Amino acid sequence: DSGVTQTPKHLITATGQRVTLRCSPRSGDLSVYWYQQSLDQGLQFLIQYYNGEERAKGNILERFSAQQFPDLHSELNLSSLELGDSALYFCASSPRPPDTQYFGPGTRLTVL
């Protein structure tokens, strides 16, 4: 158990819908990262926050947005969902970048 929690574990929804994925970092970690992993693919970096501020952006679609709250938990919002958005979404946290990232168990999103 890495200490990073993600909810929900599974999410099934329809195209065009909007979902919110939630992440609680390890106690004391200020940095949160979001990744997307499609079937049998590597980890695609989406976005990173440090102490509430956005610090780095990867290949994140405009339909996706995220934020980190004062209590350091983070949410990833995915809107106008498409079939291709079906994937595992991982959150990771670290004390500060570029420390080792500790990953949560992931949220499996299925868009039908």
Add this chain to the structure above:
Amino acid sequence: GESVGLHLPTLSVQEGDNSIINCAYSNSASDYFIWYKQESGKGPQFIIDIRSNMDKRQGQRVTVLLNKTVKHLSLQIAATQPGDSAVYFCAETNTGGFKTIFGAGTRLFVKA
């Protein structure tokens, strides 16, 4: 895009043999490197890391080698066990930077 691998390279080894997994990193400015292990359906798990002022680091049954001249990392697993079967990712980042780039991953199969 970064770190996308449609067809993961695969390494198949006999139980008890040593395994070597290789990774070519992309950014000569990267100075911190991490190996992660990902089992099916789980989040990546930290194995070992190395900073650029070192060329070798040993852990329990694992060794990471860094060759900055050719931008190459390797992970050596001694006496490979069935429980080592997983996908292994290398990751690179740099001090002061906030983006971590993951390699495409290598799938390790351990034959009993």
